[in-house]
Amino acid sequence: MKFLTKLSFNYRWAHVIFFILSILLSVIIVLQSVQIGKVVDAVLYQHKIDFTFVLFTIFIILISRSSVQMGLKVTGNTLSIKVKHQLRAFLSKKKDDAGTVMNNIQQGIEGIHPFFSDYLPQVYRSTFIPCSILVFLCFFHYQTALIMLITAPFIPIFYIIIGINTEKEATRQMLSLNRFSNYFLNVMKGIMTIKTFDYEEKALKQTAQYSERYKEHTMKILKTAFLSTLMLEFISMLSIGIIALEIGLSLLVFHSVSFYTSVVVLMLAPEFYNALKDLGLAFHTGKTAAGYGEILSEQMTESVSQVEYITEDIIRFTNVKTHYDNSEFTLDIPELDLPLDHYTIAGASGSGKSTFAKLLCNRVPFEGQMSLSNKLQNEIVYLSQFDAILSDSVINNITMFNDYDFEQVVALAKKFRLHERFITMSDGYDTIIGPEGEQLSGGEMRRLSLMRVFLYPKKLIILDEPTAMLDKESRDIILSAVEELKSYSYVMMIAHHEATVKQSKQLLYIKNGHVKRVSNEEMRLNNDEMDE
Numbered sequence: 001m002k003f004l005t006k007l008s009f010n011y012r013w014a015h016v017i018f019f020i021l022s023i024l025l026s027v028i029i030v031l032q033s034v035q036i037g038k039v040v041d042a043v044l045y046q047h048k049i050d051f052t053f054v055l056f057t058i059f060i061i062l063i064s065r066s067s068v069q070m071g072l073k074v075t076g077n078t079l080s081i082k083v084k085h086q087l088r089a090f091l092s093k094k095k096d097d098a099g100t101v102m103n104n105i106q107q108g109i110e111g112i113h114p115f116f117s118d119y120l121p122q123v124y125r126s127t128f129i130p131c132s133i134l135v136f137l138c139f140f141h142y143q144t145a146l147i148m149l150i151t152a153p154f155i156p157i158f159y160i161i162i163g164i165n166t167e168k169e170a171t172r173q174m175l176s177l178n179r180f181s182n183y184f185l186n187v188m189k190g191i192m193t194i195k196t197f198d199y200e201e202k203a204l205k206q207t208a209q210y211s212e213r214y215k216e217h218t219m220k221i222l223k224t225a226f227l228s229t230l231m232l233e234f235i236s237m238l239s240i241g242i243i244a245l246e247i248g249l250s251l252l253v254f255h256s257v258s259f260y261t262s263v264v265v266l267m268l269a270p271e272f273y274n275a276l277k278d279l280g281l282a283f284h285t286g287k288t289a290a291g292y293g294e295i296l297s298e299q300m301t302e303s304v305s306q307v308e309y310i311t312e313d314i315i316r317f318t319n320v321k322t323h324y325d326n327s328e329f330t331l332d333i334p335e336l337d338l339p340l341d342h343y344t345i346a347g348a349s350g351s352g353k354s355t356f357a358k359l360l361c362n363r364v365p366f367e368g369q370m371s372l373s374n375k376l377q378n379e380i381v382y383l384s385q386f387d388a389i390l391s392d393s394v395i396n397n398i399t400m401f402n403d404y405d406f407e408q409v410v411a412l413a414k415k416f417r418l419h420e421r422f423i424t425m426s427d428g429y430d431t432i433i434g435p436e437g438e439q440l441s442g443g444e445m446r447r448l449s450l451m452r453v454f455l456y457p458k459k460l461i462i463l464d465e466p467t468a469m470l471d472k473e474s475r476d477i478i479l480s481a482v483e484e485l486k487s488y489s490y491v492m493m494i495a496h497h498e499a500t501v502k503q504s505k506q507l508l509y510i511k512n513g514h515v516k517r518v519s520n521e522e523m524r525l526n527n528d529e530m531d532e
Contacts, residue, residue, distance in 0.1 A: 001290040003297040004115045007083050014079040014120075018072065022124035025068045026132035032061045033267035041260040072121040080116035084109050087296060104296060107177060111170075111292030119286030126279035133272045137265070141257065143250070144243055144265050148272055151239040155232060155273070159280035162228045166221060170291020173217035178295070180210040221288060232280045236273040243269045307362050308371045313340045315360070315372055317515075322359055322366035331355050331513045333368075338517070340373055340460075342486050344504035345494045351510045353494045357382060357462045360492070379459035383452075385468060389445050391434035394422050398451050412454050416447040417477055443474030450481055461485060463493040 008014065035058045042049045087109050130152065137145035187194065187203055194203050247265055250257045257265075310316070317333040331352045345353050358364045361382045372380075390397055398409055409429075413419035421444065425431035431438055440448065446466060453461055463482065467475040485491050495504075509518045 001115070001286060001293070004083075004112060004290060004293040007086070008079060008116060008120060010086070011079055011082055014075055017075045018121055018124040021068050021071050021075070022121075022128040023132075025065065025072070025125060026128040028061055028065045028068065029129060029271050030132055030136050030268070032058065032065065033264050033271070035061065036267055037260050037264035040263045041258075045259065072125070073117070076117040076121045079120070080113045083116055084113065087112075091296075104178075108174060108292050108296050111174070112289045112296065114282075114285040115289035115293070119282045119289065122279050122282035126275045126282075129275040130272050133268050137268065141261055141265050143246060144269070147239070147243055147246060148269075151235075151242065152272075152276060154235050154239075155276040155280055158231055158235065159228060159283045162224055162231075166224050166228075166288055166291075168291070169217060169220045169224065170288040171294050172291075173214065173221060174292050174295045176210070176214045176217050180214050183207065183210055229281065232277045236277045239273055240269050308369060309374050309377050310371045311374055313373045313375065314338060315340070315376075316370070318369040318371070320359070320366050320368035320370055322355065322364050331359065331366075331515070333515050336515060336517075338508075340375070340490050341506050342490060342504075343492045343506045343508050345492060345508045345510065346496075347510035349496075352513050352515075353510050354384075354464055356508075356510060356515060357464055357492070357494060360460075360462060376460050380462065381453060381456075381458040381460070382462045382464070383449055383466065384464045389434045389440065389448070391437055392432060393427075393430045394425070394433055394448075395429040397433060397448060398455065400452060402456065404455065409451075409455065412451050415454075416451055416481065418444060418447055418451070443470045446470060447474065447477060450478060453485070454481070457485070457489050460490045460492065463491065465494045465496060468496060 035054055038049060039051070039054055039058070041047060042051070091104055091109075130148075134145050134148060137148070184207065187207065194200055244266060247257065247262045251259065251262050315338040317336040319335075320331075320333040322331045345356065347353050355364060359366060359370070361380050362370075363382070395404075395406075395409065398404075398412075406429075410419060413422060422429055422431070425438055433440055450463075450466065466478050466482065470478070482491060482493060492508075507518050509516055
């Protein structure tokens with residue numbers, strides 16, 4: 001709980017409000033019991049009192065009690081909203097598995113809500129209400145105060161023992177859900193591969209196992225919750241029974257207390273134990289939230305990718321290291337300044353070219369500092385080797401649902417020699433393509449993806465092997481388009497073909513995770529590592 005408590009103290013005003021309202025509530029509860037005791041005693045023993053004034057006082061006390069409790073609840077919810085917003089703002093910058101990130105932002109952050117909305121207000125209530133009642137009873141009827149002091153510790157001792165187990169189970173549940181989320185997302189991404197290799201049965205079995213594991217962890221938490229509630233109710237009932245027995249004997253047998261005293265004590269006893277019991281239930285909820293908080297704490301302590309925007313027209317790397325896809329591969333860039341220009345990125349397969357491209361877009365987590373020119377703020381686009389083709393119309397695949405000029409789209413399609421292909425389809429530009437529609441060749445898909453870049457150009461365009469595995473016609477069309485792009489955008493292109501590398505003026509060579517600028521002459525010395 002230390003992590004969540006520390007977060008709450010970023011908003012000290014909430015703790016001040018909790019403190020003031022809880023003291024006020026404890027005083028109101030004592031006054032309520034005293035006033036009700038006066039009314040009951042007067043009714044049974046026909047004492048003369050101003051009933052109008054006393055009943056009006058009780059009414060005001062009840063309204064005040066409800067208002068204070070509402071104030072505690074509203075303060076707790078407001079604090080929760082503030083903390084959750086802070087965490088979401090932080091986690092949205094994290095570069096991690098998509099399933100883990102989404103699960104943490106949704107399930108994880110919502111899982112800590114009860115800590116701030118229920119547990120923290122209850123801690124203050126359960127601290128001041130019992131203390132106020134004990135102080136009052138020490139002067140009003142010390143025998144009851146003594147019984148409370150002896151029996152009260154059993155409640156917190158019991159819920160602490162159960163709460164520790166609850167936190168462990170909540171952590172296991174969160175980890176189980178993270179694994180389930182990642183596996184399910186990977187299955188969805190690779191659904192076509194699963195169907196191709198007849199892997200459906202095994203994938204379904206594995207999904208069912210993850211689901212069953214998550215269900216088991218959830219049921220263990222519920223089992224603990226029911227057990228905790230049962231035992232807390234039993235201890236509270238037993239303690240109140242002991243006090244009632246002592247009051248009954250004192251009133252009827254020993255005649256050592258008045259009826260008024262008995263009523264006030266019996267009114268305060270449930271308030272005392274309910275405050276402790278409610279803390280026990282809130283403690284269980286708080287420990288569950290702490291389990292989620294432990295996972296979020298690990299995310300918070302991990303380094304966040306630092307990108308700085310500067311006035312110089314360069315891209316600067318300072319002690320940058322990145323691990324990608326949980327592999328052992330490391331891209332290491334101690335010091336590197338790249339003036340804004342057109343670059344060809346070369347290197348052997350697996351050397352880190354694609355990772356470097358994604359690093360420029362801040363798509364992978366890294367340590368160190370990357371500084372980008374102000375011109376590149378929100379002005380970088382990355383076209384991967386396997387850019388997505390949606391199961392949607394041709395026009396929506398090109399425009400990605402943005403505003404567009406149809407004549408401009410047609411002109412681009414003609415430039416990429418796709419217009420004739422599109423208009424011969426069943427519904428022209430409204431024809432559904434992709435996995436559930438008409439199929440395009442590899443070259444056609446690559447050209448369509450490049451059309452998006454032309455339609456909505458950015459200052460820096462990064463192309464990941466745009467000509468890989470294409471026929472000569474498609475390759476020539478794309479290379480011609482790239483040359484045109486260079487007239488109004490900075491282009492970085494990952495290339496495997498030696499001919500493409502030889503035509504480049506600026507070269508970045510990546511070998512074993514190290515990046516350096518080289519000349520064509522130096523590149524020729526490494527041409528044995530290039531893929532023909």
